Amino acid sequence: MNSESSTSGVSPDWVDGETKVEEAPHDHGDETRLWLRLLTCTTLVETEVRRRLREEFDFTLPRFDLLAQLERAEDGMVLGEVSKRMMVSPGNLTALVERLAESGYVSRTVSPKDRRVQIIALTEAGRAAFRNMADRHGEWIGDMFKQLSARDGAALMKELGKLKNSIRATLTNPQ
Amino acid sequence: MNSESSTSGVSPDWVDGETKVEEAPHDHGDETRLWLRLLTCTTLVETEVRRRLREEFDFTLPRFDLLAQLERAEDGMVLGEVSKRMMVSPGNLTALVERLAESGYVSRTVSPKDRRVQIIALTEAGRAAFRNMADRHGEWIGDMFKQLSARDGAALMKELGKLKNSIRATLTNPQ
DNA sequence: GGCATGCTTTTTATGCTTAAAATATATTCG
DNA sequence: CGAATATATTTTAAGCATAAAAAGCATGCC
Numbered sequence: 001m002n003s004e005s006s007t008s009g010v011s012p013d014w015v016d017g018e019t020k021v022e023e024a025p026h027d028h029g030d031e032t033r034l035w036l037r038l039l040t041c042t043t044l045v046e047t048e049v050r051r052r053l054r055e056e057f058d059f060t061l062p063r064f065d066l067l068a069q070l071e072r073a074e075d076g077m078v079l080g081e082v083s084k085r086m087m088v089s090p091g092n093l094t095a096l097v098e099r100l101a102e103s104g105y106v107s108r109t110v111s112p113k114d115r116r117v118q119i120i121a122l123t124e125a126g127r128a129a130f131r132n133m134a135d136r137h138g139e140w141i142g143d144m145f146k147q148l149s150a151r152d153g154a155a156l157m158k159e160l161g162k163l164k165n166s167i168r169a170t171l172t173n174p175q
Numbered sequence: 176m177n178s179e180s181s182t183s184g185v186s187p188d189w190v191d192g193e194t195k196v197e198e199a200p201h202d203h204g205d206e207t208r209l210w211l212r213l214l215t216c217t218t219l220v221e222t223e224v225r226r227r228l229r230e231e232f233d234f235t236l237p238r239f240d241l242l243a244q245l246e247r248a249e250d251g252m253v254l255g256e257v258s259k260r261m262m263v264s265p266g267n268l269t270a271l272v273e274r275l276a277e278s279g280y281v282s283r284t285v286s287p288k289d290r291r292v293q294i295i296a297l298t299e300a301g302r303a304a305f306r307n308m309a310d311r312h313g314e315w316i317g318d319m320f321k322q323l324s325a326r327d328g329a330a331l332m333k334e335l336g337k338l339k340n341s342i343r344a345t346l347t348n349p350q
Numbered sequence: 351g352g353c354a355t356g357c358t359t360t361t362t363a364t365g366c367t368t369a370a371a372a373t374a375t376a377t378t379c380g
Numbered sequence: 381c382g383a384a385t386a387t388a389t390t391t392t393a394a395g396c397a398t399a400a401a402a403a404g405c406a407t408g409c410c
Contacts, residue, residue: 142203147341166322
């Protein structure tokens with residue numbers, strides 16, 4: 001998924017990916033269309049957020065997401081826990097954390113109890129930078145969602161909750 | 176976004192990214208929570224699709240998406256058009272198409288009318304391979320969405336339509 | 351204590367993705 | 381015609397992402 005651009009001129013003239021997949025024989029067409037619409041919405045928002053993070057803060061979304069995770073862990077977090085929460089592979093985080101540490105936004109401490117474990121925490125600079133970006137982030141989202149009434153928003157939240165449960169049930173139950 | 180894993184053991188024990196961002200001052204908290212739920216659903220589905228594509232077909236999602244676009248263009252498609260429909264940058268497609276051409280799934284033809292333009296089309300092998308994968312893809316989605324009633328699915332489709340319009344309005348109107 | 355086992359993180363190989371610059375071709379307009 | 385401008389694609393540099401294997405450490409059990 002995804003894409004960004006502005007100068008390279010992709011973003012504003014996208015067509016719509018919602019008709020990506022043709023009907024399957026046993027007809028899961030409705031579900032597939034729903035899935036593609038979901039994907040389209042997510043991609044539109046995510047791409048815009050990436051673009052703005054880059055433009056306004058010269059920051060990437062993965063970096064932002066990592067700071068966001070640490071924001072609510074006063075005493076820092078073990079790398080493996082960050083991996084689970086961010087839904088990314090542990091190997092992915094090695095380089096990401098490395099770069100954020102270089103920039104001075106996070107600190108790494110080897111656990112005294114278990115020397116395999118790294119505790120990652122926000123520095124003061126990281127906390128300040130994140131707050132700044134998170135404020136703007138909220139505004140961007142608010143802007144993109146603004147035509148949705150409170151009622152529609154609540155309904156969507158509820159329906160997505162059901163969907164999430166359905167997905168999780170399938171993933172948990174291997175078949 | 177994203178992640179896969181199975182042997183590397185990330186996928187099944189994810190925690191949930193829905194609480195990534197804290198409240199913003201001017202309070203777009205509701206919208207942000209909604210956005211994070213949307214993102215979670217998309218990530219869960221997308222990751223599973225990637226995993227299964229790899230496992231069952233040794234194929235990647237971008238490759239699959241590209242074939243899906245070409246499937247409905249009998250006479251092929253210009254690269255730029257594919258780029259818009261897939262919502263990815265043109266530069267991205269160069270290598271992707273190259274690899275799919277190597278595998279014999281797509282053909283590239285220079286347009287006789289405009290030598291800048293490449294027309295990409297499915298080969299018979301590509302068409303067959305895609306149909307095979309698309310069938311399974313439909314089943315996976317059907318499976319993950321199966322706890323959602325037809326009524327809920329329809330409601331979700333409708334609400335997402337409204338959201339999409341809201342997002343597009345904001346993106347089209349640069350402020 | 352010492353070995354087997356398992357957990358946490360890093361490394362490696364590969365592929366996806368973008369932005370920006372470069373290249374190549376087409377079109378427009380003076 | 382020829383220069384400026386526009387369009388289509390590729391190249392480049394950097395970063396993100398995964399799976400699988402390797403390395404390092406802890407723990408349990410004999």
